[in-house]
Amino acid sequence: MKPKRKFLSILFTLGLLLSSCGGNRTSDDSQKVIDDSEHQSITTESSSHKEENPSSQGDENPPSVVDEDEAARYEAGLNSAPWKDNHLYIHFNMRNANDYSKWHVWAWQKYPADNDGKKYDWENEIPDLAGKYISIDLNDPAYVGAERIGFLIVLTSSVGVSGRHWTSDSGGDVMVNLNEAPTRPNGTIHLFANQGSSLTPSFTFSDKELPHNPFEDPDNDTLESVNNIDSSAPSKYPLAPTSPAFKDEAGIGYQIQVSSFADSDGNGFGDIRGITAKLDYLKSLNVDVLWLTPVQLSGSYHGYDTIDYLKIDPRYGTMEDYENLIAEASTRDIKIVMDLVLNHTDLNHDWFKKSASATTEVVDGKTINYRNYYHWRYSKADLPEPWYRYATTNYHYYAKFATSMPELNYDNQETRDAIVDVAKFWLAKGVAGFRIDAVKHIYMKDESTYKPTDILTEDIDPKTNVDYSSNVTKNVHFFREFNARIKEDYPNAFLVGENFDGWDERIKPYYQGMDSQLDFAGYYHFVNNTIYPAAGNQGETNAQGMSATKLPAKYDMYNSERGGRAINSAFTSNHDVERMLNHVQNNRTGAGAFIEEHHTHISASNAASANLKARLYAAATLLQPGLGFIYYGDELGMSGNIVTNTASNAPSEAIGTDFHKDRWYRQPMKWSSDPNDASITRYSFQGYEVMWDEYNAQTLQGVKEQSLDSGSMLEYFKAITSLKGNYPLFTRGNLVPISLSGNNHVMSYKIVDGSKYGEVYINFGAGHAAINASGNTLLSFNGASKTSLPGHSILVTSSE
Ligand SMILES: [Ca+2]
Ligand SMILES: [Ca+2]
Missing domain, CATH: 3.20.20.80 (Glycosidases)
Known part of the structure; x- marks a missing residue:
């Protein structure tokens, strides 16, 4: 990790640049005013703005060296997927990756019709060699038949502000003549613009004017995350008390x-x-x-x-x-x-x-x-x-x-x-x-x-x-x-x-x-x-x-x-x-x-x-x-039951494996044996069916x-949980083991809450055990009594 100081200095620089843009936007009255009824109610920026444009500060932001082979690969990649046929891609390279969120692209058919414009957001999550891009679908009715398309790279904060004019990068509308634009073998058109010179696209990567990759600075690691907490040092925070609403109350x-x-x-x-x-x-x-x-x-x-x-x-x-x-x-x-x-x-x-x-x-x-x-x-x-x-x-x-x-x-x-x-x-x-x-x-x-x-x-x-x-x-x-x-x-x-x-x-x-x-x-x-x-x-x-x-x-x-x-x-x-x-x-x-x-x-x-x-x-x-x-x-x-993937419950490439086996722990709740019960879920994800195994189904x-069955597992669970529901001592009491001799398979203990107590005897073994329980019997499973605990039986008593 690098010291924080370096990172802060970059933020500081960025802040200055942003504020200089803002200052120009509000003070410049040399901007060209265009009829508000037109979509391109756009203004050009003053020359003074250009001088203060981040891209003009070349000495402070020397372009990084992009490997020429890499550039060639990128160029070659423009002829293949993921680009979509009959689309115009406008790439825009900014000095700072942070700035993209503040700008967007506005585009419209200029000729033969002069259609309303549309806002386009950047599509790639992070800038690639050519920065970020937007794509214009030329099949869109707004562009069908277009011979010329106009676009503008615009500062979002300047749009829609009453009494202001839009601020565009490097000054104004760019017109793309589709008949002359370089269409690639895959039917796409790519235009490249650098910040501060978007009026004059386009360049190719074989030029020496390689774009700046904001993730490659001369110092390289300036975008490593930095920490400001020493989490090994003793915590200054006190031990927060346990929730009173849960302690002793939630069983x-x-x-x-x-x-x-x-x-x-x-x-x-x-x-x-x-x-x-x-x-x-x-x-x-x-x-x-x-x-x-x-x-x-x-x-x-x-x-x-x-x-x-x-x-x-x-x-x-x-x-x-x-x-x-x-x-x-x-x-x-x-x-x-x-x-x-x-x-x-x-x-x-x-x-x-x-x-x-x-x-x-x-x-x-x-x-x-x-x-x-x-x-x-x-x-x-x-x-x-x-x-x-x-x-x-x-x-x-x-x-x-x-x-x-x-x-x-x-x-x-x-x-x-x-x-x-x-x-x-x-x-x-x-x-x-x-x-x-x-x-x-x-x-x-x-x-x-x-x-x-x-x-x-x-x-x-x-x-x-x-x-x-x-x-x-x-x-x-x-x-x-x-x-x-x-x-x-x-x-x-x-x-x-x-x-x-x-x-x-x-x-x-x-x-x-x-x-x-x-x-x-x-x-x-x-x-x-x-x-x-x-x-x-x-x-x-x-x-x-x-x-x-x-x-x-x-x-x-x-x-x-x-x-x-x-x-x-x-x-x-x-x-x-x-x-x-x-x-x-x-x-x-x-x-x-x-x-x-x-x-x-x-x-x-x-x-x-x-x-x-x-x-x-x-x-x-x-x-x-x-x-x-x-x-x-x-x-x-x-x-x-973990069921091996088959054609009926998993995509073909997963057949025979137990990939995504966890879904068998997450089967639909069985509300009833009626297959038409509307509460029962049935869904799949990525081709995997979340369904019942044979036992649950059949x-x-x-x-x-x-x-409706007093001997069912559900009714047994209700009986167990009702002990905690009706006798809070089982939730809030202290456990004290009850010593039994003669049978190693019985788990036996008392739960004591002040003057109240409960007793729990669970016989995990098959053999009988003699016990001497006290209190009132609250639950007896498999024939357990206060003196006798048959194999696999349970007894719960209480002083209450
Ligand atoms: Ca972690
Ligand atoms: Ca639903």
Whole structure:
């Protein structure tokens, strides 16, 4: 990284140039006045303006040397795609890439008709060798039969201002005689203009008058992003208190993959109104907190690549629909938690476009330099992944997960400010908090420089060897600030982080910056209790299992980072992992830390076994203190069988692979077994069908059927969740293990809340266990009583 000083000096120069343009525009009365009724109500600029035109300051902006071979290649490329037949392309090269946003092109048919003009915006995102261009479709009725076309490169701010004349680059209208213009073999016409001399196009690249590439300065790396935060230094922000609205109050959460949950308008794609229509169903499941996968404008069906943080994706509905969902949920005491993807954006996010074109804007008197919103490094040679070359420039951006997902640079204060503004925008609309995506990836080890004192977590994907190691120190400091700043205005806001990690110790520090963390450790460890019938203790049937005796230490560890007010967020499964039913039926090999999961299909023949294990697993997951999220459909026992791509569900080039296998975790919610049920989604993306696997389609009963069956998985889930719904002690109490002798397969514990308590006994094994429970029986599954716990049974009691 280069020192900031150099970059500032460039901004300063640019500011001077812009102000000199403005001064001329208003003071020049030598301009030619043209009848306002004509489209080309255009003025030429004074000669004095020309003298002050940036392009005239050749000494300050020496043209860069463009490689002549490169120029020749560019010239040759003009004869081929992507140019469109019968189009006129006007290329315009400016000294500073930042300036393009201030100018546009105005064009019209001049002869034989003199038609109204049209505004044209620049089409290429960043200038290429010839700058930016606009294209005029000569098939457009406005140009059919045209022999001559006029155009003008015009300063946008001068257009439409009453009593002013338009300001054009270098002075006025340019006429293109189509009969004489050089038409290329592909039927296109290209004209090239340099800033300050657009009256006299055109040049070719074989001339020595090569255009200036704004991304190639003599100093080369002047457009590298610069940082103004030392994120390794101790955070000046205090530990923000845990949300009072969630701590001790929110017991059951529910995660919805929006595209797959419920359709309201018959187009097959899940939407917000579809969710609103199902709120009573969610209330019957005792849901307190609803987490929707991202609903902001994005480029994918899953939504984890935001294009606009402040817009609702029209595929899901409107802002009004979302506000209505919040209001309707609120009347049912359900809080909406928004998924916020702040590690990266889509390439098409306006911030990235502005960053790529090195745009600066003055907002509220403050200069925003979008270049620094993302990471940019300069190198003529390709940088190693995850750095990717942007277009034809020698600048590379950082994108760990996909080239289409550039990562935001939070070592730039303005980026932090912008994302805090985003959060407050939604909190003002009534959103209760955020599920923060990819918290450990905000600062990856290779994303920014780090200090010897920084705590790094090694995390290398054994399959791909990609290094996902994170910088814990910087991540925690970032979230301390984010949390503290939003809670200044919204003390009840709730933050739950996605830290995709099965180790409690690695999740722990993130509690400094957030109220809660999703319990990946629980997801991976409780399941071992159900899978291994062998020895262990207190329900821990394997070294990788989870006994009740281990839990207090885990909660204490989290509480130690959060002033005693940590909220554990357990979950049955989620959109990125195996569904609960497949998870508990997992075929595993290895032992200790070397267990490998092998995906098992759920079928009619193993469904009973899987459902039984799932009930034990769900009880252990949801009956911990704190918040427990149900992944939509897990309450039905939906499977997530990964189906190899075939001609009927995937594009031809993907047949035989499991590419996009995650879609099988995101199958349509089964509202009923009626194939004509209008709520059921059915959609595809990029040729991949998001549909039911055979088990869900043929065997599984839907919500409608299961609601009528007291022995169904759905009714079981309602019974489990009603415990938290009716007895707050299960949410807010402290877990104390109950020691049992004689059976290693029972997980048993008391939850104590002042003078009240509850007891939970889960027998993961097949053998019987003698117990001595106290209190009133609230739930008995599989014949459990206060003295006897048959194999695979559950008992819950309470002092209340
Ligand atoms: Ca829809
Ligand atoms: Ca990052």
